Amino acid sequence: MAAVYSAGLALAIAAPASAETLAEAIALAYDSNPTLQAQRATQRALDENWVQARAGYRPQAQVSGSVAYADIRTPGLGDYIDTNGDGIRDTLVGGRRDDNSASATLQLNQPLYTGGRVAAAVNAAEADILAGREQLRRTEAVVLQSVIQAYADTRRDQEGLRIREENVRVLQRQLDESQARFDVGEITRTDVAQSEARLAAAEAQLSQAQAQLASSRAVYAAVVGQNPGDLAPEPPLSDLLPADVTQAYEAAENNNPQIRQAQYAEQGSRARLAAAKAEHMPSLGLTGSLGYTGQADPWSGEDSSRTVRAGATLTVPLFTGGLTSSRVRAASERHNAERINVEIARRAVMQSLTQAWNQHLASKANIASTDQQVRAARIAAEGTKQEQEVGLRTTLDVLNAEQELRNAELSQVSARRDEFVASSLVLSQMGRLEAPMLDVGVTRYDPATNFNKNRITWGWVPWEEPIAVVDGVLTPKTVEKPTTPQPPPAPK
Incomplete structure (x- = not known):
């Protein structure tokens, strides 16, 4: 118990003294969470795929050079002579010569028409980038959901610890009263033992509550980036939720990042199928x-x-041993798989949304039940204590009433936490769990900024646009421009 208490005390000392809000926690995690930062870096790297694909329209230049040295000896064209006077001919005269040469070449290549290969590669790169953006949105939702759950868990465990501490104080007073009444002969030793047993159990539950709070604080620190202080109550999310589940389904169909990512993956596979067919051109x-x-x-x-030298090169594929046809068939089946994955993603999202919605409704109803339970248990505990003072109730009745009150208070705290987390899960499945949800001051990270910066960069040439138009004549654009989901209004 002492070790657990020391750990909790150390975390409390490291925590800031002022109350923190959920908006502040979300803002801090949005700017500093390492999982989110890594996904943003991955997306910036993915943007380069479009630049690399567009390079197929641009000229390529290379310089090559060589230097060679030759020691040429030709037998029969010369004769050996004696150079040191020992009577042995040791040097060839007239049949040996040295030679050296150097060359340098500058070569330029400018594609005019690739049969749609480059156009399809650009389309595939665009689809991959859009799918990556949806993966980034999905990662943001997961991180924000983790922040919300860690915040709610810490708040729940802080309240649970307060209830357990109050329970120990009440039972300690009850034990003192029982001991005093036993000393004057009003009750038996059994009543005192019952009070001692309940107090010992309450102290053990207090130790568990301290350990649980320390664990929740550790999760909070890992997700948010700092230890929690005195956390403010969670803001209501009712203003962000739709009136019925049908509206939630419609929002998920249009905005859920998992579904949208699968749709862009299908468009990317369609572009790769077009690239495989372009190998025949x-x-x-x-x-x-x-x-x-x-x-x-x-x-x-x-x-x-x-x-x-200057010239034009026309390449017409005639026979590849069936390689190109095999690649087309493989790309077609991969496209079929990605098309099916869209339905898989949709069903998974609808299942998760249905579960979260029903959990939200059950938790909301549970809040009303636990509120009534706490009110009734508090009245019963007060009444039982007063009746004990006039001899109508036993010590055990008072202890049971106090235990029922603490259990009701703990159920009330857990119900409020469950309702809040379930509401955030509904928003997550709807695709509306965004950082500005609770803090309009958060600067939204826009992945399109880095992409637009790279559209015209080193290597761009002005004539690549008409070449792209010509190359894409027989390769229709398969990527649909995304519609940016509208962020929900901040709750009141």
Whole structure:
């Protein structure tokens, strides 16, 4: 018990003294949560796929060069002589020569028509980026849901600890009263023992409550980024929820990031199917080169030869041994799988939404029941204590009444927590669990900013747009522009 209490005390000392709100916790997690930061970096890396795909429209230039040295010996064209006077001919004269050469070439290639290969690759990259944005929204919702649950769990456990501490104080007073009445002979030793047993059980429950609170605080610190202080009550979410489940279903169909991600994945697979079919099409490009060849040592530009070439290259695939047809069939089946995954995602979301909605309704009804239970238990506890003072109730009756009151208070706290978490789950499945939900001052992270920055960057050439139009004539655009989900209004 002492170790648990020390751990809880250490966390309390590290926590800020002022009350924190859920909006402040969400804002801090939105800016600093490592899971969210990593997903944003992944999305920025995914944006580069579009730049890499568009590079297929742009010219490619490369320079190559070489330097060679040759020691040429030709038997029969010379004769060996004696150079050191020992009578042995050891040096070849006239049949050996040195040679060196150097060359440099600049080569340019400009695609004019790729048969739709590049157009399909660009479409696939766009679909992947849009699917990545939905994955980012999904990650944001998961992180915010974790913040909300950690906040609600910590609030619940703080209230639970307060109730357990109050229970220990009440039972301690009850034990003191029982001991005093036993000393004057009004009750028996059995009544005192009953009070002692209940107090010992309450102290054990207090230790458990301290450990549970320490665990919830650790989860809060891991998700939010700081230890919780004195947490303010949770704001109501009723203004954000629809009037009935039908409206929730419609919102999920349009805004749920899991469904939208599956839809963009299907569009990406459709674009890759078009890219596989484009392998049957011819391609056309311009080529040019400038080369110099001459002696390396000594180098002389006047004595070197220069070669300039320019031309057009038309490539028509005739026979690939069935490779291209196999790739088309494989891409077609992958597209079928992604198309089916859209329905899988929709059913999973509808199942989760139905469960969260019913949990919300049950928890909401449970709040009213526990409120009434607490009121009745409090009246019963007071009445039982007064009746004990006049001899109409026993010590055990008082202890049972106090226990029922504490259990009712704990049920009330848990019901409020469950209703709040269930409401946030409904919002999450609807695709409306956004950071500005509770804090309009949060600066929304826009993944399109990085993408727009890279649309015209190093390597862009002005003639790639008409080439893209020509290349996409036979490759219809498969990616539909997304509709940005409207954020819900902040609750009152």
